[in-house]
Amino acid sequence: MKNVSTWVAATAAAALVMVGSLAGGATAHAVSAQPLKPKESAQSQDFDGTQSVGEADWLDDASGRQSVFIQTTGGSALVTMARQQNKGLSKSAAASRAKTQAAATQVTTDAIADKVRSLDPGATIMYDSQHTVPGIAVRATVGALQKVRQRSDVITIVELPRYAEPTAEAADDKSATGTVTTSNAQTSDLVRAIEAWKQKNQGQDVVVAVADSGLDYTHADFGGPGTTAAYDSAVAAAKGSVPTGLMNTEKVVGGIDLYGTDGTGNNPDNNPIPTRKDNTDHGTHVAGSIAGWGVNSNGSTYDPGSRDYSRVSDASQLSSLKVAPGMAPRAKLYGIKIFGDDGSGTGLAMKAMEHVAKITATTNIKIDIENESLAGATATRTTTTKKRPSRHSMPLELSR
């Protein structure tokens, strides 16, 4: 438990420092579910990726091949960028500093990858990380890892947690009875989202990355064609790029499939479409709950008029919809696929954060929040079973 929980806590701390560093005077958004308390913010400012994210002692009595994250020297490039900006440097100058730092970390992680391969030719090099916690994820023998641990550029080696995929729930359960149901329409009333919409807080100008089982951007809830044919076309290109005309970029600004063909994170593709057809896609459900436009009873995309959800007077107006709007219906989405379609879990939670951090530091794509709704983490080590007790969610506001 210790290694997994420490690692998860450190990962969250890395994300929090981005919030603290980059949020600046940002206002709270409807979908930023966990605003920082001042105390947490002060503590998180101290974490910049150079502090150890956990103990490596477990390697002493481990055996076989293990999936691990090797934390290296270098520090978080995104934190560096934010600090430089806070000191008054322009975004481009700060980004330049971050790029230099990331490049130096890359040299280190490349050297470690070479060393791991030389010590264990059967090792799998998964992914490296420069913008969050610097390091590299690998699967290698304990003997090789024990040698790598001695390097001066290695801070620690922690087990890579593997998260299970949560089960999708009925998004709009028309069969439910009583005053409280699982209907999105009811939920928007319960959490007083409709009141927020009336005050013009509808998620406009906010981009939310959803790292999950994928995103069916062909769904009418996201302004897609909403047809089986469109979905089938997207699935046919699952290992490539999103086919033209199937993604409404007014709602979905982009996406990536980090899981790729084998879940290592080193063979991503640009199409985050989920390929399972059992209607249990969790990522699409989550994305819809966050920022879906809603779907009319005839299957077309819902629009209250000029995309202005302040026109929704009360929940009864949404009750006839096939799918009610998400809680921040004017927010945009970025889909990140970190689960495969076989339910085998993922070791890519940190990779998704790194991806978003890298986009923030190196491109003009604006992502404000990353959501990872994951089920229990299990260390991949086979000698002991380690489980976190409960499902948890990590909404991460990365920048404003």
Ligand SMILES: [Ca+2]
């Ligand atoms: Ca894909």
